[in-house]
Amino acid sequence: MLLVNNSGEISMRHRKSGFLALVTSLLLLAGCGMLGLGPINATEATIFLVRHAEKETGADPVLTEAGEARAERLGALMDEVGVDYVFSSDTRRTRATAAPTAEAEGLEVVIYDLDQMEEFAEDLRGMSGTILVLGHSNTTPVLAAMLTGRDEGPLFDEADYESLFRVEINALGEALAFQMSYDALEEYAD
Structure with a gap:
């Protein structure tokens, strides 16, 4: 969920945490092989x-x-x-x-x-x-x-x-x- 402040801008704190969540999810998916890449050390x-x-x-x-x-x-x-x-x-x-x-x-x-x-x-x-x-x-x-x-x-x-x-x-x-x-x-x- 995005939080918007009084001036209509997205909270920077939530943008950073959203980005970190995205990166973490992609790394987990890659590690599990769900992106078709397989584990890095396969x-x-x-x-x-x-x-x-x-x-x-x-x-x-x-x-x-x-x-x-x-x-x-x-x-x-x-x-x-x-x-x-x-x-x-x-x-x-x-x-x-x-x-x-x-x-x-x-x-x-x-x-x-x-x-x-x-x-x-x-x-x-x-x-x-x-x-x-x-x-x-x-x-x-x-x-x-x-x-x-x-x-x-x-x-x-x-x-x-x-x-x-x-x-x-x-x-x-x-x-x-x-x-x-x-x-x-x-x-x-x-």
């Missing part, structure tokens, strides 16, 4: 950055028996999470690690170029949904750092097949990386 993309599973030796090796079992476990976990896209570098070990997830989700494995990592990171930052990216001990932490703009720690040890990253990117483009294990991924998937 996750737009969840990107799982995973090193390939255990491999044989030699040039462009295949997975070991333990590696095949890990790839199947990853596929089952990612199926519980639900994946929209699967990316892999162009090696037999990464493609074989990605295959069970792609099959479970009915997706094609999209190959990315390791020589174009910055462009690939920028492409990922523009995507939404849940994304699985298979890489290597020396590329996975680097890609996490490219996505977040922060140092995400040292390269994975050559014997470490258990570590992976989950990168969350919100609607403002802010990204956080969480280093986790397959066991932590299993808890996340539940």
Whole structure:
């Protein structure tokens, strides 16, 4: 209700309180998603950055028996999470690690170029949904750092097949990386 003083002017006190009420209401509506904007910190993309599973030796090796079992476990976990896209570098070990997830989700494995990592990171930052990216001990932490703009720690040890990253990117483009294990991924998937 507007209050008018004796000279026919709207009371300044009520104009200020009306303006504050309007601003507060708009902020609450935006926070609740009623304007179609969603919460400001809503996750737009969840990107799982995973090193390939255990491999044989030699040039462009295949997975070991333990590696095949890990790839199947990853596929089952990612199926519980639900994946929209699967990316892999162009090696037999990464493609074989990605295959069970792609099959479970009915997706094609999209190959990315390791020589174009910055462009690939920028492409990922523009995507939404849940994304699985298979890489290597020396590329996975680097890609996490490219996505977040922060140092995400040292390269994975050559014997470490258990570590992976989950990168969350919100609607403002802010990204956080969480280093986790397959066991932590299993808890996340539940």
